[in-house]
Amino acid sequence: MPGDRGVDSSPSPRHPAFAQTRPMLRAVRPAAEVADDDASDLVPDPQAVRERASEALVRKLRARPLSVSEARQLLRGHDLPSSDIDDVIDEFLHRGYLDDRTLADALVTAGVERKGQGRVALSRALSQRGLPREVIDEALASLPDDDAERALEFARTKARSMTRLDPDTALRRLMGQLARRGYGGSVASQAARTALREAASGGATSGVRFVESE
Structure with missing residues (x-):
């Protein structure tokens, strides 16, 4: 049209057509920086x-x-x-959060008072907790030399429930229990025999009496 002569008909930068055809510009970060960030996310x-x-x-x-x-x-x-x-x-x-000697003393006390353990079982239990040999030896050295008395005390608590068994079975079972608590050899044998004899003579209803062999 005559009245439109000289008018620029191209879209302005704000025109929607311009926005559609012109790619959006974004800041491009160097690849090295991206790699550094990725690495920092992976390394704790x-x-x-x-x-x-x-x-x-x-x-x-x-x-x-x-x-x-x-x-x-x-x-x-x-x-x-x-x-x-x-x-x-x-x-x-x-x-003071870690103390091997304090731990060893506590384990020995618990093993003796609550479980009736002997030296062999105590040594094994302490070793399983990763305690050094010298710490174990120090803890056991504090114990009185009364394994025989402690073995007998433990055997007495078990012998009462074995009076209905025949003597050989009762002796075998009680010695096995003593062995698992670290009492072996003559200590376990003497404690088991004494405890079973006392239990049998203390009025067992079965009438079975334990006779100590020569």
């Missing part, structure tokens, strides 16, 4: 790993005491390097 922070491992050890210690060896094993499960494991162990030792 060493300090965070150490803190999580320490917290896990604290939670375990709240449930029950651990030996130093058991604590090390737990920390290894959190993929800590050896140097960090040593640092955490040193810190817990300094704070």
Whole structure:
């Protein structure tokens, strides 16, 4: 049309057609920066790993005491390097959270008073907890030399329920129980025979009496 001569009919930059045809510009980050960020997401922070491992050890210690060896094993499960494991162990030792000698004494006391264990069973139980040999020996050295008395005391608590058995079966079973608690050889034999004889002579209803063999 005559009135439109000289008018530019191309769309302005704000026109919808312009927006559709012109690609959106975005800032492009160097590939090296992207790779660095991806790597940082994959590699855990060493300090965070150490803190999580320490917290896990604290939670375990709240449930029950651990030996130093058991604590090390737990920390290894959190993929800590050896140097960090040593640092955490040193810190817990300094704070008194770990103490092998205190643990050994507690296990010996519990084994004697609650389980009637002898030295062999006590030594085995302490060794299974990863306690060092010298710590085990120190804990056992504090015990009086009364294995025979403790074996007899334990045998007496079991002999009452065996008076209905024939003497050989009763002796075999009681000696087996004593052996599992660390009493062996002559100590177990003497304790079993004495306890069964006392139980039989104490009024057993079956009338079975245990006769000590020569």
